[in-house]
Amino acid sequence: MTGSPLLPASGPHPSWRAEHFLSLLDFARPSIGADGTAGWLDDAGAVDPTQPAHLWITCRMTHTFGLGHLLGVEGTEELLGRGLDGVATSLADAEHGGWLASRGPGAGEVDGLKQAYGHAFVVLAASTGVVAGARGAGALLARALEVLEERFWEADHQLHLDERSRDWTEIDPYRGVNANMHSVEALLAAHDATGERRWLDRAAVIADRVISWAQDNGWRIPEHFDSAWVPQLEYNADRPHDPFKPYGATPGHGLEWARLLLQVDVASDTAGRRSDAARNLFERAVEDGWDGPQGGFVYTTDWTGTPVEARRFHWVAAEAAAAADVLHRTTGEDRYAELADGWWRWIDDHLVDHERGSWYHELDTDNVPSGRTWVGKPDVYHAAQAVILPDLPLTGSFAASASAAGRILDGTRLTTSTEARG
Template identity: 60%
Template sequence: MTAWTDRAGHRGWLWDESLRLLEFGRRAVPAGQGAGWLDDDGTVDPDRPVFTWITGRTAHVYALGHLLGVPGCRPVAERAIAALRTSLHDDEHGGWYASIAPDGTLDTTKSAYAHAFVVLAASTGTVAQLDGARALLDDALAVLDARFWEPAAGLSADEWDRTWTTLETYRGVNANMHTVEALLAAGDATGDARWHQRAATIAGHVVAWAGANGWRIPEHFDASWAPQLELNADRPDDPFKPYGATVGHGLEWARLLLTVDAALPGAPDETLVAAAVALYDRAVADGWAVDGAPGFVYTTDWAGAPVVRTRMHWVAAEAIGAAAALHRVTGDERYAGDYSRWWDYASEFLVDHDRGSWHHELDASNVPSADVWPGKPDLYHAFQATLLPLLPLAPGLAVAVRDELG
């Protein structure tokens, strides 16, 4: 049977879904502000802060929309880029604030997670030739390199105070995962291969940790990069630092490892391919429908038993991208079967066919809930799920869309 990704009908459906998502989020960036947190109808929630990470994601998505030729996307992306250069930027000390509250109060934390999304936004904006994007990229890469990169560890630190005086002892894989994504995009945008190589260095550490831990990725570390496996056992559904193994990150890393491999010169690295397969297989075995209902649980313990059974939309989106990538690399038809199964699940339970976008969170019975992610904050995961199956692993999304490589 022809894989869905090769069928004109499915490719058309993906295009329609990408357009539907772009329409939903069109109001995300009011003039003079960063991107807001979207509610269930795509309206900015005035009671929530403007976050740098959401603004970066929004700039990335709408810059891709502009590259795709969708009218109205460029102004949205450029307003987000402008906010990253002005209101969200710390002109005194450099770097980016975490957020701006509705009353104007700044969260002055400087986090690698947020800075990675600034690099991603600026990289995609540079490829799309958006106003101010290249200057933003140069600034963001300099900050990421000087403030967060730990050369001895070959990894990124996590969080500073505003003045770059105090570095938190916590180290995390989540920020490093998005740093890998951002560095791959930066290498594409600048033509500087050292950013691709740095992404590969980070990925190599994660492969080693996961391989030594049954392919369940340790997420949390201390300042010496010793795993802290019991961190947040008392609040396991933390949106950024949950306890245990995060199923969606196993899927996301599986795709990223294949992307890193494709971005590097030379023949495929079978070690990275094998690791991608192992991470994917572990995540599916631990996470999919393990409690009798379809969907991926959010987290498991270190033996693979479910801890938080909530279904997050981003996990299914990453499963889609990982299955498509693995099918492209290996040719194994089981990934094509998984790919169609994950999309069937998303369409039935996650895609909001009435009000737009995707439900960001479902309970264990696949009913929309809002315990961790109320509303529909942003489009990043869902939108990428509509593009990744159509494009090569390298170059990344922005260059592949620009050069019409799909």
């Protein structure tokens, strides 16, 4: 397994992005097993038998292969279909409904916790499947949207709760923004897949709630809440390395939300409504998160912007480049493109594994590969989306963008089309 070629001196052109996208998909191909679940990939791209098959990883990989299929990547249609089948069967909870958090690694082992985070990714994968014309995707999407609404949506708060017991009877008092961020992504995709306006409206309502909290907190997004949706700013102060619920502000989420807010505007035909919020989130995240002298984005900061967990996670850099690209396109300001080019160079120098493929998921503060929080290279979702985004038209979802682009893969290069850029 070899990674992408080094970034050209003139910058990340479509040919480099296409080759890198293909290399990411090649690395990910072994993940989807015979039962349709995605295994956790190690540094070399082999499935780690000590790890369970997670719902969120299976859905992310399935979604990514769906994008590959929409862009004409050979062999991805079969992987998309197998992944959707795995979500619909192997990871479905036949006894209580909804989806298991994970299955394995041992025979009969399951984690039955019902998580809004994982269920949002079911909606995303199924939506991409619908756009790609995959068999059974429509039924899976309808089922996933029904579960997300009936089991997780809190109408009084206009947000999704986080976790329930396997039989749905117990509700964890914790509430979080992360699951709602990915619900926005999923609902935008569901709107594109179904044409139903209510999913877009719901995504916009959630987004506006988060804007309000961020604005009141210096554009650092409160991540953790109690059951009444009161911010808990000191939550997990003793667990700064948590991969999903870390203490403090998460610059990567500020960057991801910046992109999503602009996509909500594009999908809603409300251009510019959330532009100022997106800019503010982006600027705060870059100011707090980018380590200028050393390079790289820190994982978390405290509420003054001082780094708490200064290790660099791959997804943060991917979201930074993606947000900069969208801001460049929506504002026309060249400085965003210049930032993206610089970050892609840093990504190519430090995150891309040119020998074994994919991206290192975690670097230490000296930008050396590490593994304290993330072991191996479990999925390619953030990297794959970021690398193809500049060559797709901007819509509410990556699947709709890939479908609208009308491109095919010609050898190892995306066929360019100025008309598709818009």
